[in-house]
Each structure stands twice: as structure tokens, then as C-alpha cells.
Amino acid sequence: MSTLRIDREAADGAIVRRPGFGLLRALRQGPLFAGAAAVLVLLVLIAVFAPLIAPYDPDAVDLTATLAGSSSEHLLGADQSGRDILSRVIHGARTGLLGPLLVVGISTFLGIAIGVAAAWRGGWIDAMLSRSMDLIFAFPGMLVAILFVAVFGSGLTAPVIAMSVAYTPYVGRLVRSIAGQEKARPYIESYRVQGWSGWTICVRHLIPNITPTVLAQSAINFGYALMDLAALSYLGFGVQPPDSDWGSMINEGQAALLQDAMLPSFAPGLCIVVAVVAFGIVGEGIADRVAKRER
Amino acid sequence: MTGSVTRTSGTTGDKGADAVDATLEVVDLCKAFGGHRAVDGVSFTLAPGGSLGIVGESGCGKTTTARMLVGLVSPDSGSIRVGGRERSAPTRNRAERLARAREMQMVFQDPYLSLDPRVVVRECVEEVLRLHFDLTREQRTARVVELLDQVGLGEREASALPKALSGGQRQRVAIARALAAEPKVLILDEAVAALDVSIQAQILDLLAGIRRDAGVGFLFVSHDLAVVRHITEDVVVLRGGRVVEAGPTVDVLTEPRHTYTRLLLDSVPRVGWDPARIAADRRALEREAGGSSGD
Structure with a gap:
């Protein structure tokens, strides 16, 4: 029982980073963190005030402007149906952010509930919950999402539910690991000695103390979820035309590429990249700050 | 260092008769x-x-x-x-x-x-x-x-x-x-x-x-x-x-x-203290104990 400080980064179930995002880790502190955070705030504002900002109705068809290039009338040009791309990109931010927000919200909530229950109760409850999470890990999220779409129909609901289920074990495994370490800390043990119920200790003390780490994971998950949902839309399983969505816009813009019009697919693609990178940098930055505070 | 300590009678009210035998x-x-x-x-x-x-x-x-x-x-x-x-x-x-x-x-x-x-x-x-x-x-x-x-x-x-x-x-x-x-x-x-x-x-x-x-x-x-x-x-x-x-x-x-208590007392550093002798005494004690204690 000497002063034992546990290195969270080294522990099993540390924050899950997908391969290919290693580059982002180099950019996660300093002005870039601030810049990424500013981009995210801007995105949220654009999504919230989309109807006020957008110069045109995103669904207004103007066949005279088909595949128009960038001009003062259409800053980012127009697509095959002559719809203003800027307005569609701005409105696309709404579904683009709402979907991942729901996925991250639901998966964080479920992940915390499952992870804390597994860590606190241990024994067969832990074994059962952990094996269930392993089972979900075994299925690619995309495949589950396509299955759900086949059963419940396309739109935002089915992919969001499927992605929430697919992301829950990422959060759950992390929470189980850090809640297990937290449970063994003397301050939690002293609450038990004081006579508090396990429920009260978990809700009032344990969960708030692990929240920063969980939030860092959730911010990173947000980027992944955004990308996954955009991919589903691109494949035609998510938001359906004519509703504007970045993923489906890239799909619709593919044909325009052959006619030398780059903007219809390039503009929404760039939005996805910027949003995912910004969430990645912010998530990594939070994770770093938490790790620093731990030491 | 601390002031005089008096217990308020108000807070001990619900302890009742069981306070006698502790x-x-x-x-x-x-x-x-x-x-x-x-x-x-x-x-x-x-x-x-x-x-x-x-x-x-x-x-x-x-x-x-x-x-x-x-x-x-x-x-x-x-x-x-x-x-x-x-x-x-x-x-x-x-x-x-x-x-x-x-x-x-x-x-x-x-x-x-x-x-x-x-x-x-x-x-x-x-x-x-x-x-x-x-x-x-x-x-x-x-x-x-x-x-x-x-x-x-x-x-x-x-x-x-x-x-x-x-x-x-x-x-x-x-x-x-x-x-x-x-x-x-x-x-x-x-x-x-x-x-x-x-x-x-x-x-x-x-x-x-x-x-x-x-x-x-x-x-x-x-x-x-x-x-x-x-x-x-x-x-x-x-x-x-x-x-x-x-x-x-x-x-x-x-x-x-008991020899073990004597060993503990001898282990406290002081003038003329000989760690080598204490280590030898400990080995002798462990031999004496034989197989009865595993360590």
C-alpha cells in the first residue's frame, strides 16, 4: 500500500486511437488546439443559424445555373440541378453535426453506465458486460448500420442507433478500466467507510472524477462518428436526397466530376475533413491535458 | 495547538443507549x-x-x-x-x-x-x-x-x-x-x-x-x-x-x-546499529520457523 500512482496512459483500455490519426497527435497542443476549437464553435454556429446564413433555399432548383462555377451569385457554384452548393453545405452542417452528436451522446451515456457497473460490481456482472462489449466489437459498425437500415428503413434514425451501439464498447471499455482504478483509490474507499451507497458514490463522486477522460474519448469519437455517418450517406443508407447532407452531396457530385465540375463533391468533402480533423485535435488536446493533470 | 474540544450534545442525540458499550x-x-x-x-x-x-x-x-x-x-x-x-x-x-x-x-x-x-x-x-x-x-x-x-x-x-x-x-x-x-x-x-x-x-x-x-x-x-x-x-x-x-x-x-518482536525492535536504526547482523538474525528466525510459514 505504498503511494501507488497509476499511469492511465499505460493502462489497458486507454483512449482508443484509430490508426492513421497518428499525425494529429503532433498537432494537438498550442495554437492549433485553439484554432481547432474555434473551427468547432464556428461549425456549431453555422449549423444553428443555417437558415439565416444560407443565401438560397438549399432545395431551390434553378436549371439555368446547372453546374455553374464559382461566381458572385453562387460563391461555391451550383450542382447538376442548379442548387446553390454553399447553401447546401451550410444546411448540411445540421445533419452532419446532429447525427454524431446523438451517437456520441447515447454511446457516452450507455458506455458510462455499463463501464461503471462492470467496474463497481465486478464478478459475474463484470464478466457478462465485458463479454457483451467484446461481442459488439466483433461486428463492424458499418455492417450493423446497413443491417439496421435494411430493417428500419433509411434516414438518420437507423444509422444513429446502429452507430451508438457500435461506439458504446469503445467508451464502455475505457470507463471500465479507469473506473476500476478510481474505485481502488482511498478517497472512494473512504466514502464507502462513511456509509454511502454504491449508487451515490458512483453518481456523485466517481463519475464526475472520470468525466474529463471520458469526454476526451467522446470528442475523438465525434470525429469518427461524423465520418462513419457521412460514409453511410455517401453509400445511400443515411440521409436521403433531396435533404442536404455532406456524405450524400459527395455521392451526387461524383457525376459532375466527369463534367469537369469539382466543387459539388469537393466542397462537402472538405467540410468533412475539416470537422473530423478539428474534433481529433480537440479530443487529443483534452486527453493530454487530463493526463498532465493526473501527473 | 488546538482549542479545547467539547462535543455538542445535539449531534449525539440519536445514538441512544448503544453508546455505552463500544x-x-x-x-x-x-x-x-x-x-x-x-x-x-x-x-x-x-x-x-x-x-x-x-x-x-x-x-x-x-x-x-x-x-x-x-x-x-x-x-x-x-x-x-x-x-x-x-x-x-x-x-x-x-x-x-x-x-x-x-x-x-x-x-x-x-x-x-x-x-x-x-x-x-x-x-x-x-x-x-x-x-x-x-x-x-x-x-x-x-x-x-x-x-x-x-x-x-x-x-x-x-x-x-x-x-x-x-x-x-x-x-x-x-x-x-x-x-x-x-x-x-x-x-x-x-x-x-x-x-x-x-x-x-x-x-x-x-x-x-x-x-x-x-x-x-x-x-x-x-x-x-x-x-x-x-x-x-x-x-x-x-x-x-x-x-x-x-x-x-x-x-x-x-x-x-518472541524473537520476531525482538528482531523488529532491533531493526530500528540507532547508534551502533548493524544491518548485517539483523539480516542474519532474520534468516535464523526463518530457518527456525522451518516450513510452517511459506515465506
Whole structure:
């Protein structure tokens, strides 16, 4: 029982980073963190005030402007149906952010509930919950999402539910690991000695103390979820035309590429990249700050 | 150092008749971790308001014993009674949990880990009062001030977070928090081991004062024989989970009957101290014990 400080980064179930995002880790502190955070705030504002900002109705068809290039009338040009791309990109931010927000919200909530229950109760409850999470890990999220779409129909609901289920074990495994370490800390043990119920200790003390780490994971998950949902839309399983969505816009813009019009697919693609990178940098930055505070 | 200590009669109101007998009886306590018998048939008695030391080297089972007493570890067999009430089985309901917490509280070894980093000192003591006693807000506030005053902390420390306090101050907070539940027995698990020597003296002095004034029984778990000699009346020497010697502290520590106790006493550094001889004595003792103790 000497002063034992546990290195969270080294522990099993540390924050899950997908391969290919290693580059982002180099950019996660300093002005870039601030810049990424500013981009995210801007995105949220654009999504919230989309109807006020957008110069045109995103669904207004103007066949005279088909595949128009960038001009003062259409800053980012127009697509095959002559719809203003800027307005569609701005409105696309709404579904683009709402979907991942729901996925991250639901998966964080479920992940915390499952992870804390597994860590606190241990024994067969832990074994059962952990094996269930392993089972979900075994299925690619995309495949589950396509299955759900086949059963419940396309739109935002089915992919969001499927992605929430697919992301829950990422959060759950992390929470189980850090809640297990937290449970063994003397301050939690002293609450038990004081006579508090396990429920009260978990809700009032344990969960708030692990929240920063969980939030860092959730911010990173947000980027992944955004990308996954955009991919589903691109494949035609998510938001359906004519509703504007970045993923489906890239799909619709593919044909325009052959006619030398780059903007219809390039503009929404760039939005996805910027949003995912910004969430990645912010998530990594939070994770770093938490790790620093731990030491 | 601390002002005079008087207990308010208002907060002891709901304790009733059971306050009379507060004898702690531990009989034949056993706990094994895997194949290792950490605690093996330990028995001792602590009279109401008495002071008992449990000494032994690291790994002798003293911390496990303390954790079983407060219910953080459940014993394999044996009984723990306070005032005749059995407390070795897991608690079944809230009333039982609270009653046990009022029988025994614990101060942990490391004050840097035993306080919730998010909770200010005042709140940390107040929540114990809220859990255990039916007091008005004013009564609670007054009692918090009184408890903090009892351990020598003032208004400035009361509104501070643990990270703003020194080790000695944190341990005072931990003691005030333990006393808030008005326990009959206070377990001090290496409670001064993490503090430097001059602070140790202050805390020991404080504890002696509290025992004199509040009539709490002390169970002092320590490897530090000088500290045990200073603060306890009786002592139990543990080795490999078994009691090898027990009796009044003065007798045991001046005229030890068991070779192991003598070895412990000889191990304390002083003028003319010869670590090589002690290591040789230890090997001889282990040979003597033969196969009876595994380690």
C-alpha cells in the first residue's frame, strides 16, 4: 500500500486511437488546439443559424445555373440541378453535426453506465458486460448500420442507433478500466467507510472524477462518428436526397466530376475533413491535458 | 495547538443507549488471497476508549485486518463485533450501513489520495454530517467549524480544495471527516507514515488530545514502533498473518518474549546499529520457523 500512482496512459483500455490519426497527435497542443476549437464553435454556429446564413433555399432548383462555377451569385457554384452548393453545405452542417452528436451522446451515456457497473460490481456482472462489449466489437459498425437500415428503413434514425451501439464498447471499455482504478483509490474507499451507497458514490463522486477522460474519448469519437455517418450517406443508407447532407452531396457530385465540375463533391468533402480533423485535435488536446493533470 | 474540544450534545442525540458499550472484539479472523493466507486466526480486544497498536512488517496482514474491520474486505471466517453487534457479514440495507459507519471510521495512510480532489474541505466534512445526522443547515455549519477547529484548521482551509493544502493539513481534514460520524472506534492505518517527522509529531499530539477529550477508541496500525510506543496502551504483533505476541505496549516493546518482536525492535536504526547482523538474525528466525510459514 505504498503511494501507488497509476499511469492511465499505460493502462489497458486507454483512449482508443484509430490508426492513421497518428499525425494529429503532433498537432494537438498550442495554437492549433485553439484554432481547432474555434473551427468547432464556428461549425456549431453555422449549423444553428443555417437558415439565416444560407443565401438560397438549399432545395431551390434553378436549371439555368446547372453546374455553374464559382461566381458572385453562387460563391461555391451550383450542382447538376442548379442548387446553390454553399447553401447546401451550410444546411448540411445540421445533419452532419446532429447525427454524431446523438451517437456520441447515447454511446457516452450507455458506455458510462455499463463501464461503471462492470467496474463497481465486478464478478459475474463484470464478466457478462465485458463479454457483451467484446461481442459488439466483433461486428463492424458499418455492417450493423446497413443491417439496421435494411430493417428500419433509411434516414438518420437507423444509422444513429446502429452507430451508438457500435461506439458504446469503445467508451464502455475505457470507463471500465479507469473506473476500476478510481474505485481502488482511498478517497472512494473512504466514502464507502462513511456509509454511502454504491449508487451515490458512483453518481456523485466517481463519475464526475472520470468525466474529463471520458469526454476526451467522446470528442475523438465525434470525429469518427461524423465520418462513419457521412460514409453511410455517401453509400445511400443515411440521409436521403433531396435533404442536404455532406456524405450524400459527395455521392451526387461524383457525376459532375466527369463534367469537369469539382466543387459539388469537393466542397462537402472538405467540410468533412475539416470537422473530423478539428474534433481529433480537440479530443487529443483534452486527453493530454487530463493526463498532465493526473501527473 | 488546538482549542479545547467539547462535543455538542445535539449531534449525539440519536445514538441512544448503544453508546455505552463500544468494545471491539475480533475473534479468529481469517482472510486468504488465492493460496496466500494474509490474515490467519487473528484475535484481539479493544476496550472502549482504549488504544491498541497493530505492528508488523509490510505484508504481515495488518492493513488487510484494518480493511476487514471497516468492511472494505470481507473476511473468510471469524467475527468482528462492536458492542456485541456482529459486523463481518456484508451490509444488507442503508440503516445497517450507517450504523456500522458510526461504529468505526478509518483514516487512510496517504492524505494525498484519501480526499476527493473535487470537494472543498468544508463540504467534505459536511456531507458526512448530512448522511448521518438530522441537523438543520445552521447546526451543520456550526458542527463543521467545530470539527475543523478540533483538528486545528480554520476558515481559510475550510474553503480550500485538497490540492491547496499540505500533507499534514490534508491528514487533519481526513481525521475531522472520520470524527464527523462520531465513531466509537477510529482506525488509523499508517496514518502518519506519509508525513514528515515534525508533522508526524503534531498529528500524534492532536490524536492523543482527541482520544482524551472525545473518548474514541484508537486502533493504530503501523510499522513504526516509536509511534506505537507513544500512542498505544496495548499492542498486537503480527507476522505472516498470525499474532505472535500481544500485551501492554510498554511490556512488549521493552521486554519482548518472541524473537520476531525482538528482531523488529532491533531493526530500528540507532547508534551502533548493524544491518548485517539483523539480516542474519532474520534468516535464523526463518530457518527456525522451518516450513510452517511459506515465506
